[in-house]
Amino acid sequence: MGSAIWALATAETKLLLRNKTVAVTAILVPLLLGFFMATGIGGSARMWALVLSMQVLFVLAFAVYFTATAAVTSRREDLYLKRLCSAEPHPAVVLAGTLLPAVVLGLLQATAMIAIAVLAGAPVPGNVVLLIVAVVGGAAMCVAAGLATSAYTATSEQAQITTMPFFLALFVGGIWAVNAQDSLPALLVPGGAVADLVRRSLTEGNWFTQVAGALPAIGMLLVWVVIAGLVARRWFRWEPRS
Amino acid sequence: MNQSVINVSELHCSYGGFEAVRGVGFDVGPGELFALLGTNGAGKTTTMETIEGHRAPTGGKVRVFGMDPMRDRARVRPRVGIMLQHSGFAGDLTVAETVRLWQSMVSRPSAVDPALEALGLKHRRNVRVKQLSGGERRRLDLVLATLGNPEVLFLDEPTTGLDPESRKATWEIVRNLLEAGTTVLLTTHYLEEAERLAHRLAIMHDGRIAVSGSLTDVLATQRARIEFELPEDAGKLPDLAGEIRGEASGRIEVRTDRLQHDLHAVLAWARERDVRLSRLRAQHASLDDVFHAVQQGDHQQDSSQQGDHADIEHETRKAVAG
Numbered sequence A: 001m002g003s004a005i006w007a008l009a010t011a012e013t014k015l016l017l018r019n020k021t022v023a024v025t026a027i028l029v030p031l032l033l034g035f036f037m038a039t040g041i042g043g044s045a046r047m048w049a050l051v052l053s054m055q056v057l058f059v060l061a062f063a064v065y066f067t068a069t070a071a072v073t074s075r076r077e078d079l080y081l082k083r084l085c086s087a088e089p090h091p092a093v094v095l096a097g098t099l100l101p102a103v104v105l106g107l108l109q110a111t112a113m114i115a116i117a118v119l120a121g122a123p124v125p126g127n128v129v130l131l132i133v134a135v136v137g138g139a140a141m142c143v144a145a146g147l148a149t150s151a152y153t154a155t156s157e158q159a160q161i162t163t164m165p166f167f168l169a170l171f172v173g174g175i176w177a178v179n180a181q182d183s184l185p186a187l188l189v190p191g192g193a194v195a196d197l198v199r200r201s202l203t204e205g206n207w208f209t210q211v212a213g214a215l216p217a218i219g220m221l222l223v224w225v226v227i228a229g230l231v232a233r234r235w236f237r238w239e240p241r242s
Numbered sequence B: 001m002n003q004s005v006i007n008v009s010e011l012h013c014s015y016g017g018f019e020a021v022r023g024v025g026f027d028v029g030p031g032e033l034f035a036l037l038g039t040n041g042a043g044k045t046t047t048m049e050t051i052e053g054h055r056a057p058t059g060g061k062v063r064v065f066g067m068d069p070m071r072d073r074a075r076v077r078p079r080v081g082i083m084l085q086h087s088g089f090a091g092d093l094t095v096a097e098t099v100r101l102w103q104s105m106v107s108r109p110s111a112v113d114p115a116l117e118a119l120g121l122k123h124r125r126n127v128r129v130k131q132l133s134g135g136e137r138r139r140l141d142l143v144l145a146t147l148g149n150p151e152v153l154f155l156d157e158p159t160t161g162l163d164p165e166s167r168k169a170t171w172e173i174v175r176n177l178l179e180a181g182t183t184v185l186l187t188t189h190y191l192e193e194a195e196r197l198a199h200r201l202a203i204m205h206d207g208r209i210a211v212s213g214s215l216t217d218v219l220a221t222q223r224a225r226i227e228f229e230l231p232e233d234a235g236k237l238p239d240l241a242g243e244i245r246g247e248a249s250g251r252i253e254v255r256t257d258r259l260q261h262d263l264h265a266v267l268a269w270a271r272e273r274d275v276r277l278s279r280l281r282a283q284h285a286s287l288d289d290v291f292h293a294v295q296q297g298d299h300q301q302d303s304s305q306q307g308d309h310a311d312i313e314h315e316t317r318k319a320v321a322g
Helices: A002-018 A020-040 A045-077 A080-085 A091-119 A128-151 A164-179 A184-188 A190-202 A207-235 B044-052 B073-079 B095-103 B112-118 B134-146 B164-179 B191-197 B215-220 B259-273 B287-295 B309-321
Strands: B006-015 B018-028 B033-037 B059-064 B080-083 B152-156 B183-188 B200-205 B208-214 B224-230 B243-246 B250-256 B278-283
Touching: A002 A020, A002 A045, A002 A091, A002 B095, A020 A045, A020 A091, A045 A080, A045 A091, A045 A128, A045 A164, A045 A190, A080 A091, A091 A128, A128 A190, A128 A207, A164 A184, A164 A190, A184 A190, A184 A207, A190 A207, B006 B044, B018 B044, B018 B059, B018 B200, B018 B208, B033 B044, B033 B191, B044 B059, B044 B152, B044 B183, B073 B080, B080 B134, B095 B112, B095 B134, B112 B134, B134 B152, B134 B164, B152 B164, B164 B183, B164 B191, B183 B191, B191 B287, B200 B215, B200 B287, B208 B215, B208 B287, B215 B287, B224 B259, B250 B259
Parallel strands: B033 B183, B033 B200, B080 B152, B152 B183
Antiparallel strands: B006 B018, B006 B059, B200 B208, B224 B250, B224 B278, B243 B250
């Protein structure tokens, strides 16, 4: 079924690019926000930690979370998901193919953001593994959250409202975690763990000590992936409510 | 039925508190077209979607190729094609992009262009699907459902909303598939469609099968009709096998299981007495008659019993024999 995932993802990418609202929100918004932050705010190590965290969170929020929610909701609204479910591939393959472009877009944009920040003078991350965990784990959390959100989103217009709470959670958690370093409560908020990992990846020092210090954040990120996944699993719908 | 491809017995399906399907059973043999008829809300689509493996039955058993369509999905799906009653497209993909996507999702794809050509969509291949007319979308539906060279094809109201030309094209394609050995389960509320295509059919009403069998069997559940007008003073009609309705003079209707016998008796009687029967008409029951009898609930077969499929078959055969 590898070819099915690939074909679904290709079709989904075309759809993403052909819908102007989604294309602008997913691609231009995070790039512009990230660019202005990198060129306007940087300076101290602490500020760079904030800039990079927010850049990663912008990408996760707009390119991954919003795109995933909007894509799944609008395909369901169009009864297109139902059609895909009448085809040969397993529904899990259908979902994977539909969500893959959002994840790939997120990973590409995160890479571009970090490159922009480093070119603008940010410190080169000392622990790349933690940065990768932050981006990949964050993307997993955001895809699962997107599925969960689409469960209570009837139309793609509604997605602009129903995505607000998780957006807030991402940014509030992120700012809190960077400002109040080593604050455990900040990690409990979805964006907190991602920001904490990004901040730690920028520090210098013993690799193992860094990873050990990041364990609470990694754990919380996992917890959020699982929670969002369970909500999605319980309430996700393939067809609109009739 | 030996080696049935689709086997349904005692099927029950509920949504919340509402039982949409209440004990449905039938078999479809290889290469056969079985049609499910009934008004909206009779339970046709729910029955269909359960057999397709879209939903689990609340009771009873469904087998396709002897397998459970949900549990054995991975083995059943590659061999079936599904045309849902209501489903949508990604409107921003073109016709060709949609078909190519489908092609890469099926195990045994057929070529795109001939498939589009057969349904008159080839000239629309580079048009976005959202710009297609309703009829064109329905035809694209059929292209996708048949693209994987299915052994079993589910068609849920395939010609609803089609113009007569497209309807004929659809029938032609279904006939070709039947000739090639495809088994088809069809729902429709066009009686003509069932008459033209179906080897056997069932009429559903209120979640149950009211009558089923071959077209002849089903038609035989309603008696044939002889109608004519008698002039005044024509005298008493001869004894007939059927039931005579109407006045001694005026419009007469005979309901009979023995059309030829009674018609002959009436004609012989009229000739003997030199009686002119005006507006004479003799006809077997049409599917329309059976359908309306079922809708009005005055169909003679008791469909309240569960598992009465065999009884109905038996009764219809009796009716044919009689």
